[in-house]
Amino acid sequence: MKNKSTIKSMELRARTDDARYALHLVRQNVLVLAGTLLVIFYLVISLTANYLVEPSIAYKFDFAQSYCWSNSVISWGKNIESCPVGINPVLGTDGFGRDLLKMIVLAIPVDISVALFIVAASTILGVVLGAVAGEVGGKVDEIILRITDIFLAFPGLLLALVFAAIFGRTMQNLIIAVLLVWWPVYVRLIRGQVLSEREKNYVEALRALGTSRTRILFNHIIPNTIYPILVQSTLDVGGVILTFSALMFLGFSPNPALPELGNLAADGIGHVFTAPWLIVFPGLTILVITLAFNLIGDGLRDILDPRLRR
Amino acid sequence: MTFVLFGISLMVFYLARGFPSAFAPWTQYVTRKMNAQQIQAIIEQHGFNKPLWEQYIYWLRDVFQGNWGYSNWANGLPTYEVFASRFPYTVELTIAATILTIVIGIPLGILSAIRNNKLSDHIARLVALTGYSTPTYWFAYILQLVFFYYFYTLGLPYLPSSGAISPTLAGTVSAITGLPILDGILAGNMNYTLDALAHVILPAFTLSFTSLGYLARIVRASMLEVLKQDYITMARSKGLSEKIVICRHALKNALGPAMTLTGLFTASLLGGAVVTEYVFSWPGVGDLSLQAVFQGDSNFLLLYALVTALIIIIANLTVDIGYAFLDPRVKY
Numbered sequence: 191m192k193n194k195s196t197i198k199s200m201e202l203r204a205r206t207d208d209a210r211y212a213l214h215l216v217r218q219n220v221l222v223l224a225g226t227l228l229v230i231f232y233l234v235i236s237l238t239a240n241y242l243v244e245p246s247i248a249y250k251f252d253f254a255q256s257y258c259w260s261n262s263v264i265s266w267g268k269n270i271e272s273c274p275v276g277i278n279p280v281l282g283t284d285g286f287g288r289d290l291l292k293m294i295v296l297a298i299p300v301d302i303s304v305a306l307f308i309v310a311a312s313t314i315l316g317v318v319l320g321a322v323a324g325e326v327g328g329k330v331d332e333i334i335l336r337i338t339d340i341f342l343a344f345p346g347l348l349l350a351l352v353f354a355a356i357f358g359r360t361m362q363n364l365i366i367a368v369l370l371v372w373w374p375v376y377v378r379l380i381r382g383q384v385l386s387e388r389e390k391n392y393v394e395a396l397r398a399l400g401t402s403r404t405r406i407l408f409n410h411i412i413p414n415t416i417y418p419i420l421v422q423s424t425l426d427v428g429g430v431i432l433t434f435s436a437l438m439f440l441g442f443s444p445n446p447a448l449p450e451l452g453n454l455a456a457d458g459i460g461h462v463f464t465a466p467w468l469i470v471f472p473g474l475t476i477l478v479i480t481l482a483f484n485l486i487g488d489g490l491r492d493i494l495d496p497r498l499r500r
Numbered sequence: 501m502t503f504v505l506f507g508i509s510l511m512v513f514y515l516a517r518g519f520p521s522a523f524a525p526w527t528q529y530v531t532r533k534m535n536a537q538q539i540q541a542i543i544e545q546h547g548f549n550k551p552l553w554e555q556y557i558y559w560l561r562d563v564f565q566g567n568w569g570y571s572n573w574a575n576g577l578p579t580y581e582v583f584a585s586r587f588p589y590t591v592e593l594t595i596a597a598t599i600l601t602i603v604i605g606i607p608l609g610i611l612s613a614i615r616n617n618k619l620s621d622h623i624a625r626l627v628a629l630t631g632y633s634t635p636t637y638w639f640a641y642i643l644q645l646v647f648f649y650y651f652y653t654l655g656l657p658y659l660p661s662s663g664a665i666s667p668t669l670a671g672t673v674s675a676i677t678g679l680p681i682l683d684g685i686l687a688g689n690m691n692y693t694l695d696a697l698a699h700v701i702l703p704a705f706t707l708s709f710t711s712l713g714y715l716a717r718i719v720r721a722s723m724l725e726v727l728k729q730d731y732i733t734m735a736r737s738k739g740l741s742e743k744i745v746i747c748r749h750a751l752k753n754a755l756g757p758a759m760t761l762t763g764l765f766t767a768s769l770l771g772g773a774v775v776t777e778y779v780f781s782w783p784g785v786g787d788l789s790l791q792a793v794f795q796g797d798s799n800f801l802l803l804y805a806l807v808t809a810l811i812i813i814i815a816n817l818t819v820d821i822g823y824a825f826l827d828p829r830v831k832y
Contacts, residue, residue: 221629231554236629309674340507343809347774348789352801357794428633436775439637453637462641463649470645473638480633488629488717 215493222493225485232479236299248449252287257465259283261369266466282467283297285457286447290467294448294475302479304361305430308369309423316376317419323377324384325407331381338374346371347436354442368434372426379422383415392465417494424487428480435476451476508809509802514557516798528569528579528799568803573795574788583785583803588678589664590777590784594770596704597711602762605712607704608760614746615830616724624716631713640706640779647702649792660699662781669695707773711765720762723752729753756823767812 204438213252259266281290323334341349357363387393388411396406435452443453451472453464458468529542529699529748543549546558562568568579605628613625644661660666665680673680673687681700684693690758726732727750786803792800 210724221625336503336507340511342509343504343812345509345768345774345808348801348805348808350773351790351793352515353513355796380612432633432635435635436637436757440775441794442777449814455635457588458641462645466641466645469638469641473635473641476635477630477633477638480635481630484633488625 212493219489221485221495222489225482225489228478228482229437229486232298232302232482235295235301239295239299243295245296247288247292248296250288251447255283255287256285257283257461257468258287258471259465259467272393279416280341281471282465284454284468285461290454293449293454294451294472296476297451297454297472298479300450301325301431301435301452301476302427304365304434308372308434309426311369312373312426313419313423314316314374315373317492319373320377320380321407321412324381324388325403325411326436327460334377335381338377341371341374342378347433350433350437351440351442359442359444364434364437364442364444367437368430371433372430376419376422376427379418380415383418384411387411392402409417417490420492421487421494424483424490426487428483428487430479431476503638503676504813505661505806505809508562508805509554509583512558512802512805514552516796516801517555528571528797529567552576556642566752569799571795571797571800573791573797579732579797579799579803582788583800585678586785586788587807589680590770590786592664592679592681592774593700593703593707593773593777593782593784594766596700597707597769597773598762598766599767600704600708601712601715605715606719606755606758608712608716610723610746610751612716612720613723613727614742621720624720628713628716632711632717633713634709636706636775637779639709640703640776643702643706644779646672652674659702661702664696664699664783665692666695666699672820676760703776703782706776706780707769711769715758715761715765719754719758722757723750726750726754759822760819763815763822764812767808770811 193358208436239245258279260278261280261282279289279291281294284290284293311467319334323331350364350371353370354364357366388406393406393411401410411481431451437454438448438450438452438457439459441456443450443456446453446457454472455469455476458465461468501534510818516563529546533721534542546555546562548555550558568583571574571579574582585756608624608628612621612628647659648661653794664821669692673683673689674687676683681693681698684696730750732745732750735749736742773782773784774786774790776782777784778790781787789801789804791797794802
């Protein structure tokens with residue numbers, strides 16, 4: 191018994207050392223640090239958006255003030271003084287006459303929560319199907335793989351477009367549409383991980399000890415494949431935001447007034463040269479959020495990859 | 501391969517026909533000139549009064565006979581012709597984007613690897629990551645805004661913001677291949693070629709901006725792996741210059757994964773240029789597919805999806821063969 195607890199504590203120490211070393215690497219890597227801080231910043235904005243900005247202003251239209259710009263810092267190549275006196279929106283107003291900055295603040299939580307949901311859902315789907323495919327093998331594996339083949343050979347955005355066009359433009363359908371594009375990657379990733387992991391010595395040892403297959407799979411193999419999954423999910427949050435907002439941008443928004451970054455940018459399609467801020471700022475926000483997640487994911491990949499590490 | 505194509509056709513077919521839509525499915529086989537009787541005959545002939553699975557068999561028969569129906573939203577031309585006349589534009593855009601991706605992406609990756617964890621590596625990483633964090637439509641509009649609008653207002657030589665060829669020059673060269681640049685060269689028309697080239701720059705750069713980031717990251721990773729190998733140390737200890745070590749010994753072995761990726765990118769770009777084509781009004785199939793989605797033209801979408809899937813599959817195959825060619829250790 192005592193022996194077991196010593197092993198446990200040694201294991202724990204090894205793990206904390208590992209974690210501490212990883213943390214040290216994070217601190218050393220400026221870009222990862224910057225990404226982390228940005229993500230924290232946007233998460234805080236998402237959580238407090240409804241307190242920072244009154245949510246109901248998204249549906250208060252004032253067409254007398256649409257497409258107005260009064261910030262003198264950027265002139266957009268010409269003098270735009272179309273704002274009524276006394277109104278000074280920092281980033282101009284959109285076609286509905288709403289303050290663009292406030293709309294962006296309201297839109298950030300929408301995009302981030304949708305992206306987190308889609309990534310979480312496809313990860314869970316991927317873990318279940320990938321683990322089953324890798325562990326059971328044979329016919330089941332073959333069937334699951336062929337299905338992912340079909341989805342992967344399909345031009346991604348097109349599938350989402352077709353789905354959204356047929357089932358109607360509700361938020362729910364758009365989320366399903368993006369999810370439909372995203373899950374096969376995870377099945378592939380996790381199946382590969384499970385296959386390589388189950389050949390390792392410790393799994394052999396567990397089998398020799400008589401541990402049940404499901405227990406080996408869920409208690410040992412899957413926890414050991416968590417790092418690549420973590421990296422992939424972090425990188426994918428950005429990708430999902432891009433795809434989702436692209437759908438919105440292409441005109442699949444359920445409601446033209448919905449505060450969503452792609453939808454806000456879509457408002458500027460016909461006004462690129464007269465009201466460029468409508469595309470520039472929402473797009474820039476998407477870029478920075480996506481970049482922040484990608485910086486973390488990319489850095490994590492380097493840090494967690496033992497081959498590149500020491 | 502056949503299975504994948506079959507699966508895709510089944511999936512899109514079910515999505516397109518299995519649910520109520522604003523457009524009756526038989527409109528795709530009907531032209532405006534037909535009368536009610538003829539339409540009834542068409543409905544019978546293509547099995548639209550039959551259950552869904554039987555409709556699929558009828559559809560398969562039509563496809564093997566080369567009958568994809570008509571696209572009424574595109575002047576009622578046969579869908580196949582609409583697709584075939586626009587596809588070369590997408591091919592041209594994709595080729596240009598691939599060239600840009602390779603020319604920028606690979607050096608960026610190499611730079612990142614040989615200056616590992618130095619400032620230039622961080623900058624290269626930031627550029628690469630920014631590349632694939634950028635919303636395509638946003639980047640496209642920024643390019644339009646800067647290189648078309650601002651250059652124009654400042655009186656500088658500007659790049660065109662939409663289309664594949666200036667309207668004044670359109671149709672002056674006979675379409676042999678359908679690719680504007682190649683047609684211009686074949687006809688020996690310098691003006692036309694340069695105009696086509698100017699039109700392709702912005703959309704191609706937009707498309708490549710996303711993929712060159714990925715490519716740079718992959719090249720960096722495989723380059724780092726290769727640079728740790730013994731034979732590189734050996735080459736260095738022989739006194740070879742760093743340039744030769746990198747270019748002749750390391751790069752050749754590091755390019756395998758990069759090639760895989762480029763092949764896959766070219767294939768997916770060919771099918772995924774929807775947003776770019778939309779923003780730049782590029783007359784390719786991506787932009788058309790968006791219209792087809794809104795017009796409920798399932799046959800066009802099926803054709804598009806199948807052609808793209810076929811290209812993706814062929815690209816995978818080519819990459820595998822190329823791999824064996826590049827790396828003699830790979831045997832099949």
